[in-house]
Amino acid sequence: MTELMEVARHLLGIAMASHWLLLILFIAATVDAVFPVVPSEGMVITAGMAAAAGHQNLLLVIAVAMVGSVIGESMCYFMGRGSGPALHRWMKRQERRQQLYDKVSGALHSRGGLILMTVRYIPGARMVATLTAGATRYSFKKFIVFTFFGVTIAYTYVALLGYLGGDAFAHDQLKGLAFSLGLAGMIGLVIETSRRIAVKRRAAKITSA
Numbered sequence: 001m002t003e004l005m006e007v008a009r010h011l012l013g014i015a016m017a018s019h020w021l022l023l024i025l026f027i028a029a030t031v032d033a034v035f036p037v038v039p040s041e042g043m044v045i046t047a048g049m050a051a052a053a054g055h056q057n058l059l060l061v062i063a064v065a066m067v068g069s070v071i072g073e074s075m076c077y078f079m080g081r082g083s084g085p086a087l088h089r090w091m092k093r094q095e096r097r098q099q100l101y102d103k104v105s106g107a108l109h110s111r112g113g114l115i116l117m118t119v120r121y122i123p124g125a126r127m128v129a130t131l132t133a134g135a136t137r138y139s140f141k142k143f144i145v146f147t148f149f150g151v152t153i154a155y156t157y158v159a160l161l162g163y164l165g166g167d168a169f170a171h172d173q174l175k176g177l178a179f180s181l182g183l184a185g186m187i188g189l190v191i192e193t194s195r196r197i198a199v200k201r202r203a204a205k206i207t208s209a
Helices: 002-017 021-034 040-052 058-083 085-092 095-121 125-135 140-168 173-208
Strands: none
Touching: 021 040, 021 058, 021 125, 040 058, 040 140, 058 125, 058 140, 095 125, 095 140, 125 140
16 A cells, blocks of 8 residues: 555656646646536646646646636537537436526526636536527627636636645645645535525525515
8 A cells, every 4th residue: 555655646746747737737627628527626736736846837837727728618608509409408318407507598698707607616517507608699708708707716726725735745745635635625515515505595585485
C-alpha cells in the first residue's frame, strides 16, 4: 500500500509539472461542458495545486479552464438550437431530464442570467440548461455574457481550492489533492441540499396557499 501511494505521489508530481497540463485542462473543460463524463473540476484542482507548487500560473489555469468551458457550452447551445423536436424527445426519455427541461425553459426567459450562472453547481444540469437555451432560442449574446461570468466564478473558486490545498499540503501533494476534492464535494453537496430545501419550502407554501 505504501509503495502504491508513493507511485501515485510520483505520477501526480509529474502531471503537475508537465507542460501538457494546461492543454489537457482545456480539453477536459471543453468536453465536460458537452459530455459530462469526466468532471473538469478535478483537473482544475490539480492545476491549482501545480500553481501553488510553482509549476503553473494560477491566472493562466483559470483562464484556460474558462475558455474551454465557454467553447464547450457554446457548442452545446448550438447543438440545442439545431436539434429542435429531437432534443425534446431525448429529454422525455428520462423523467429527471424532462423536469429540468420544463423548469429551465420556463425560467430562462424570466431569470436567465441567474439560471445560467448557477446551474453548473447542480449535477448534470449544465448540459440540459445549455441545450435548452439553444432549443428555446434564448439570446446567444446574453447566453455568452452570463456563461462567461458563471465559469469565471466557478473555476476561480475551484482553482483556489487546489491552490490553497496545495499550499497547505506542500509536503504531501496527494493529501492536498484529496483534501481539495473532498472540500469541493462538500461545498457542492451543501449547495445542492440548500437548493432542494428551498424547492420543498416553495412547494409547501404553494400547497398551503
